[in-house]
Amino acid sequence: MVQPPPARSLGQIGLIVGAATSLSKLGGLVRQLALAAAFGIGPAYDAYNYAYVVPGFLLILLGGINGPFHSAMVSVLAKRDRQQARQLLETINTMVATVLLLVTVALVLGADLVIDVTVPGLALAGKETTRQLAVVQVRLMAPLALLAGLVGLGFGALNAADAFWLPSLSPLLSSGAVLAGLGWLWWRLGADMGAPDQALLGGIVLGLSTTVGGLLQWLVQLPAMGRLGLGWPRLRWRWRDRGVWEVLRVMGPATLSSGMLYIAVFTDLFFASLLPRQGVAAGLTYANLLVQTPLGIVSSMVLLPLLPALSRLVRARDGEGFRRQLRWGLMVSIAAMLPMGALLMVLAEPLIRTIYGHGAFDSQAAELVGALLVAYGLGMPAYLARDVLVRSFYALEDAVTPFRVSAVSIGLNVVLDWGLTGGPTPAGPVLPFSFGAPGLVLATMGVNMIAALVLMIRLKAHELSLPWRPLLRDGLALLLATGAGSLAAALTSRLVAWPRGFVGGVLELLVSAGLGVVSYVLLAQHLRVAEAEELLQLLRRRLRGCAGPVSGPEAR
Incomplete structure (x- = not known):
């Protein structure tokens, strides 16, 4: 079998994944710092975020960890020996x-149409330069469509073969490629690299380096797959293999379901292009990175080992174990996301000032990103809770339910995006009130909350529903602890006369966030929320470099 050996617990896998993901997120943060200092919310980077809509959508959807290609390969290959897995992987590849490959060619030939359909607001007066840059960048990043599928399949096969660190570490290669491109641009242009008259060259470098990063992610997995007996790239046309249809049965609906989830990104940028303010797309990306750094670490630590564990429990017909495991994943996610989201909200100003406040990143950019970050912080718990519940249906080989929920979510997201941004149209706003750009983030939060509730209810169809009363009780306890922690952090940040500059900002963030976390942990322990204690144990072991088991469902 290609499944992980029983001796390795969820906690051990979580430590490996968490460490590798932390390095990748650190690389992403460094990349974003360099982009902020080089371009701010100027036309080169603003256009890049619009151009990245389709190629990046495919890279995240198909090639991302926990994406449908990855999830389908894990769930199917975990039940097969290495030879069967290799043959099946070659056919699916x-x-x-x-x-x-056909999608890649279509993106190259239809780049103008892609931009005009996905972000029509760029055709408005004052945004022509941004549109031209976006078209060029779509063509340069089109190969990501092909690379995305290969990367997602390969990483799914590696996870099924108990190789977790490489998939979690590989995004570091993409960050490195972009940083190398920025380094070359700085060598050529120096401080003028972000000037408006150099926007075309900057846009080309961003597009090319992003594609090179995707290529490196695919190439780096090949030696590992060969070493694990999963083979090297090879054409195989055994379409009638029963395993192929088993993969497609999970992958097809899962791709549509996850694709609909990421259509929220399309919707957000569609309405962002219609807002009169410049730089909204760039601002969304800067704020989103600060959210995705902690979110990605916790997500990988919980979701990567959770799906194989749930799949094995389904195969063993252990319904009670499935419920315990699902509750563990859900409550650990909420226990981590509530304080993280609250700290991002109350410490948004010093965080942005310290991390991004350099070079071309001016006060207007800081004000925009700060407002967006507050909205993102509100939605972090719902985002991860929805992901956990979706994985539980994948483990049950029920991709139809998440698909239906996502289909309804699309329409709801469009309505909320339109309403919360004041009803923007090419002719101007329709509604008399508007949250502006933060309304786009608040709309996504509302969609995720409703979707998570529906998925919880739909578990009843599989006779695996979770008891609501303990969840609500522990959730309210965590919310109370979060309030205490965020209050401690906010008072520390605002009442102390912190020194200015980068060092002073780092000191303010460390002390304020530290006191906030300590307050949260002490109250959560006092209120006896089991998963909060388990999360704390997991983090303690990670900090100590210990690989021993944690007190999770499998260890009990």
Whole structure:
């Protein structure tokens, strides 16, 4: 079997994944710092975020950790020996590469149409330069469509073979490629690299370096797959293999379901392009990175080992174990996301000033990103809770339910985006009130909360529903602890006369966030929320470099 050995617990896997993901997120943060200092919310980077809509959507959807390709390969290959897994992987790779090669060609030939359809606001007066740059960048990043599918399939196969660190570490290669491109641009232009008259060259470098990063992610997995007996790239046309249809049965609806989730990104940028303010797309990206850094670490630590564990419990027909494992994943996620989101909200100003406040990143950019970060902080718990519940349905080989929920979510997201941003149209706003750009983030939060509730209810169809009363009780306890922690952090940040500059900002963040976390942990322990204690144990072991088991559901 290609499944992980029983001796390795969820806690051990979580430590490996968490460490690798932390390095990748650190690389992403450094990349974003360099982009902020080089371009701010100027036309080169603003256009890049619009151009990245389709290629990046495919890279995240198909090639991302916990994406549908990854999840389908893990759930199916974990039940097969290495030879069967290798043959099945070769066939699926051939099928996916054929389809995505056609998608790549279509993106190159139809780049103008892609931009005009996805972000029509760039055709308005004053945004022509941004549109031209976006078209060029779509063509440069089109190969990501092909690379995305290959990366997602390969990483799914590696996870099924108990190789977790490489998939979690590989995004560091993409960050490195972009940083190398920025380094070359700085060598050529120096401090003028972000000037408006150099926007075309900056946009080309961003597009090319992003594609090179995707290529490196695919190349780095090949030696590992060969070493694990999963083979090297090879064409195989065994379409009638029963395993192929088993993969497609999970992958097809899962891709549509997850794709609908990421259509929220399309919707957000569609309405962002219609807002009169410049730089909204860049601002969304800067704020989103500060959210995704902690969110990605916790997500990988919980979701990566959770899906194989739930799949094994389903195969063993252990319903009670499934409920315990699902509750563990859900409550650990909420226990981590509530304080993280609250700290991002109350410490938004010093965080942005310290991290981004350099070079071309001016006060207007700081004000925009700060407002967006507050909105993102509100939605972090709902985002991860929805992901945990979706994985539980994948483990049950029920991709239809998440698909239906996501289909309804699309329409709801469009309505909320339109309403919370004041009803923007090419002719101007329709509604008399508006949250502006933060309304786009608040709309996504509302969609995720409703979707998570629906998925919880739909578990009843599989006779695996979780008891609501303990969840609500522990959730309210965590919310109370979060309030105490965020209050401690806010008072520390505002009442102390912190020194200015980068060092002073780091000191303010460390002390304020530290007191906030300590207050949260002490109250959560006092209120006896079991998963909060388990999360604390997991983090303690990680800080000590210990690989021993944690007191999670599998260890009990």
